Amino acid sequence: xxxxxxxxxxxxxxxxxxxxxxxxxxxxxxxxxxxxxxxxxxxxxxxxxxxxxxxxxxxxxxxxxxxxxxxxxxxxxxxxxxxxxxxxxxxxxxxxxxxxxxxxxxxxxxxxxxxxxxxxxxxxxxxxxxxxxxxxxxxxxxxxxxxxxxxxxxxxxxxxxxxxxxxxxxxxxxxxxxxxxxxxxxxxxxxxxxxxxxxxxxxxxxxxxxxxxxxxxxxxxxxxxxxxxxxxxxxxxxxxxxxxxxxxxxxxxxxxxxxxxxxxxxxxxxxxxxxxxxxxxxxxxxxxxxxxxxxxx
Amino acid sequence: xxxxxxxxxxxxxxxxxxxxxxxxxxxxxxxxxxxxxxxxxxxxxxxxxxxxxxxxxxxxxxxxxxxxxxxxxxxxxxxxxxxxxxxxxxxxxxxxxxxxxxxxxxxxxxxxxxxxx
Ligand code: SF4
Ligand code: SF4
Numbered sequence: 001x002x003x004x005x006x007x008x009x010x011x012x013x014x015x016x017x018x019x020x021x022x023x024x025x026x027x028x029x030x031x032x033x034x035x036x037x038x039x040x041x042x043x044x045x046x047x048x049x050x051x052x053x054x055x056x057x058x059x060x061x062x063x064x065x066x067x068x069x070x071x072x073x074x075x076x077x078x079x080x081x082x083x084x085x086x087x088x089x090x091x092x093x094x095x096x097x098x099x100x101x102x103x104x105x106x107x108x109x110x111x112x113x114x115x116x117x118x119x120x121x122x123x124x125x126x127x128x129x130x131x132x133x134x135x136x137x138x139x140x141x142x143x144x145x146x147x148x149x150x151x152x153x154x155x156x157x158x159x160x161x162x163x164x165x166x167x168x169x170x171x172x173x174x175x176x177x178x179x180x181x182x183x184x185x186x187x188x189x190x191x192x193x194x195x196x197x198x199x200x201x202x203x204x205x206x207x208x209x210x211x212x213x214x215x216x217x218x219x220x221x222x223x224x225x226x227x228x229x230x231x232x233x234x235x236x237x238x239x240x241x242x243x244x245x246x247x248x249x250x251x252x253x254x255x256x257x258x259x260x261x262x263x264x265x266x267x268x269x270x271x272x273x274x275x276x277x278x279x280x281x282x283x284x285x286x287x288x289x290x291x292x293x294x295x296x297x
Numbered sequence: 298x299x300x301x302x303x304x305x306x307x308x309x310x311x312x313x314x315x316x317x318x319x320x321x322x323x324x325x326x327x328x329x330x331x332x333x334x335x336x337x338x339x340x341x342x343x344x345x346x347x348x349x350x351x352x353x354x355x356x357x358x359x360x361x362x363x364x365x366x367x368x369x370x371x372x373x374x375x376x377x378x379x380x381x382x383x384x385x386x387x388x389x390x391x392x393x394x395x396x397x398x399x400x401x402x403x404x405x406x407x408x409x410x411x412x413x414x
Contacts, residue, residue, distance in 0.1 A: 082355075088348025093358045094381035100373055103348055 016209025027052035028270030081110035203234035308336035310395035316368025319350030350374025375412035
């Protein structure tokens with residue numbers, strides 16, 4: 001653990017598929033969190049945490065990736081850059097050096113290796129980083145991917161870097177709304193957190209995706225816990241699995257039409273009734289007191 | 298006449314045209330006059346997660362072929378082939394490599410101006 005931020009807890013809210021209520025859980029937790037908290041939307045392809053938290057945005061900036069630009073008069077077509085690039089983003093074709101900017105990961109390798117200094121840094125816009133605050137007490141941070149941009153991890157990495165800077169200054173905890181799924185962006189979102197909360201529905205489909213998420217995240221060796229949404233639906237397979245794998249079920253949110261309606265209107269579920277507020281407060285307390293060492297045991 | 302490259306499922310003129318460009322099994326390079334041919338494996342591009350089409354385009358460029366006969370070409374590979382002046386004939390799947398070359402020689406083909414995938 002990084003000693004600099006020992007006092008900051010980072011909790012990721014993830015799910016194997018979209019539509020499980022991951023974002024409403026994230027928003028609810030942020031609302032009832034006792035300590036200063038930073039709510040981070042890392043679901044950059046479809047950010048929607050702001051719809052629940054209605055933050056006031058005080059700062060926005062465009063984020064760019066550094067990609068190579070070729071000076072043809074200097075290039076000798078030696079292919080050192082194209083042999084290096086794993087992503088086929090720079091290629092010698094016949095007598096020309098082509099760049100495929102949209103495939104570049106911005107590693108800078110080609111710029112460093114070119115013996116003729118024929119490459120210079122250019123830019124590809126990745127998206128927008130927004131910062132603000134909600135209800136006067138929740139700090140808010142969001143990445144939104146540019147429409148047409150195919151890669152989320154580079155933007156997510158920059159948002160996470162900003163998150164760490166804020167945590168370093170504010171002594172706040174962070175709640176990350178992670179992208180759904182089990183692929184590279186989902187792993188990228190949760191990999192710096194102290195604790196991963198998997199939100200799932202107890203239906204057969206829900207269980208299938210939940211299990212995939214558990215499989216792909218468990219290799220990171222981070223403590224995981226479960227929140228069940230729409231409890232009362234489906235069957236017992238999620239419960240049995242959690243029992244078998246010793247995954248704590250921290251809360252279950254009942255299946256209820258009022259909740260579903262509130263959700264579709266962008267209301268924070270924790271604010272719906274005193275009961276739900278209690279549920280989330282208990283959950284928040286449990287997470288805040290989460291003993292990291294014990295969780296690994 | 299310079300050689301033409303045909304995406305192929307195997308090394309001979311009797312093998313079927315592989316409809317995929319980037320992930321083709323390989324390329325049969327054919328001299329359309331003598332029908333002499335040689336096979337270039339595309340295994341390296343086939344295994345790539347990304348950019349298989351671009352890698353395959355480079356294999357073609359390096360082979361010196363000026364025309365590609367295939368089924369479908371993706372946008373990036375198309376861009377790469379075009380930048381090198383290599384012409385592309387698409388929609389030649391469901392036939393053998395030899396048949397594709399004959400069709401090309403008969404002139405009953407169009408050079409593609411856009412990728413079809
Ligand atoms: S910066 Fe990295 S990914 Fe981009 S073209 Fe250069 S080597 Fe490839
Ligand atoms: S390494 Fe430099 S000189 Fe060599 S092909 Fe790339 S850009 Fe051209």
